[in-house]
Amino acid sequence: MTPIPFNKPFMTGRELWYIAQAHTNGHLSGDGQFTRQCHAWLEKKTGARRALLTHSCTAALEMAALLTEVQPGDEVIMPSYTFVTTANAFVMRGAVPVFVDIRPDTLNIDETKIEAAITARTRVILPVHYAGVACEMDTIMDIARRHRLFVVEDAAQGILSTYKGRPLGSIGHMGTYSFHETKNIVAGEGGALLVNDPELAERAEIIREKGTNRSQFFRGQVDKYTWVDIGSSYLPGEVIAAFLWAQLEEAEAINARRMALWEAYHAALAPLEAEGRLRRPVITAGCEHNAHMYYILLESLEKRTQVIADLKRQGINSVFHYVPLHSAPYGLKSSRHHGAMTHTDALSDRLLRLPLWVGLEDGQDRVLRALREAL
Ligand SMILES: *Cc1c(COP(=O)(O)O)cnc(C)c1O
Numbered sequence: 001m002t003p004i005p006f007n008k009p010f011m012t013g014r015e016l017w018y019i020a021q022a023h024t025n026g027h028l029s030g031d032g033q034f035t036r037q038c039h040a041w042l043e044k045k046t047g048a049r050r051a052l053l054t055h056s057c058t059a060a061l062e063m064a065a066l067l068t069e070v071q072p073g074d075e076v077i078m079p080s081y082t083f084v085t086t087a088n089a090f091v092m093r094g095a096v097p098v099f100v101d102i103r104p105d106t107l108n109i110d111e112t113k114i115e116a117a118i119t120a121r122t123r124v125i126l127p128v129h130y131a132g133v134a135c136e137m138d139t140i141m142d143i144a145r146r147h148r149l150f151v152v153e154d155a156a157q158g159i160l161s162t163y164k165g166r167p168l169g170s171i172g173h174m175g176t177y178s179f180h181e182t183k184n185i186v187a188g189e190g191g192a193l194l195v196n197d198p199e200l201a202e203r204a205e206i207i208r209e210k211g212t213n214r215s216q217f218f219r220g221q222v223d224k225y226t227w228v229d230i231g232s233s234y235l236p237g238e239v240i241a242a243f244l245w246a247q248l249e250e251a252e253a254i255n256a257r258r259m260a261l262w263e264a265y266h267a268a269l270a271p272l273e274a275e276g277r278l279r280r281p282v283i284t285a286g287c288e289h290n291a292h293m294y295y296i297l298l299e300s301l302e303k304r305t306q307v308i309a310d311l312k313r314q315g316i317n318s319v320f321h322y323v324p325l326h327s328a329p330y331g332l333k334s335s336r337h338h339g340a341m342t343h344t345d346a347l348s349d350r351l352l353r354l355p356l357w358v359g360l361e362d363g364q365d366r367v368l369r370a371l372r373e374a375l
Pocket of ligand 1: 055056057058059082083085086128154156157177178179180189190191
């Protein structure tokens with residue numbers, strides 16, 4: 001019985017060839033030819049004013065935190081049901097995450113609960129597009145405009161997903177992508193910052209280049225490069241960019257194969273949902289998703305624990321996430337929440353992610369059989 005892992009990073013076949021080419025080009029540090037190709041691809045696909053590769057989505061969120069200039073004690077409204085760095089990037093600047101509950105259908109931030117959480121210290125709204133399914137961005141952007149807040153989209157899971165035809169990550173002032181090996185398009189560790197607000201674009205380049213105007217220097221816009229601002233080293237080397245370029249070239253094809261797997265799960269599990277044994281993901285109107293994740297909601301924590309163990313006995317690895325940040329040890333110290341966290345608390349105990357990766361085609365029936373038995 002061959003084990004079925006939860007995730008297996010897909011390679012298109014050209015990654016190593018492009019890495020060799022980067023070496024032949026004689027440029028292995030950041031912002032060489034492959035990085036420029038990745039930037040151009042991301043800008044073309046998203047319409048972002050500036051796309052900048054980073055070491056990770058986490059690094060892109062840290063850059064976003066710097067660009068919003070949040071000060072100690074400023075508040076950032078976000079869901080608690082998310083990955084830790086959504087919050088930590090801002091906590092590192094002394095800002096305070098203010099968590100509001102999620103919607104029970106998409107598990108995204110409940111846009112109707114945001115406005116009541118705004119105080120005189122609020123600076124940023126940080127929607128997370130869970131499973132690559134869009135948050136209600138029209139409502140969120142309207143609230144942000146009326147209260148003069150930044151919107152930073154954590155689109156770590158959302159590459160090539162859209163909201164009313166607009167790419168995720170391109171709607172707020174900034175957006176972030178992840179190319180971690182568990183995401184649709186991978187570079188091992190990697191990410192990108194999308195800068196949509198033109199007023200932030202130049203400073204984003206400087207912050208990414210250790211606080212220097214190096215990018216302008218290389219474009220011939222200034223005659224020497226020097227220390228002009230705060231910053232750090234957020235740019236990946238060309239080996240990562242070359243690997244990523246092979247993936248971006250095939251991004252639509254990769255997502256299409258994931259979508260076929262997603263749809264197969266969705267169709268096969270419809271009868272179990274009808275029997276009340278599980279709940280399937282909900283895709284809201286106006287959202288085109290990218291098949292990042294197939295999750296199911298079970299009746300209880302006990303049931304989930306049993307299903308994971310039963311699948312494991314059949315050699316199938318299924319996983320859950322997240323411990324809600326408002327109840328995590330550091331969340332209790334650094335953050336607060338506004339209003340009841342009813343859905344966040346209830347759903348995080350019941351969610352189970354099934355294996356979904358390009359190449360699973362042959363094993364998917366086995367996962368479904370084992371799941372039916374476990375239920
Ligand atoms: C994966 C993920 C991140 C972190 O991405 P890295 O590239 O690993 O830093 C942040 N937020 C969300 C919602 C994620 O899913």
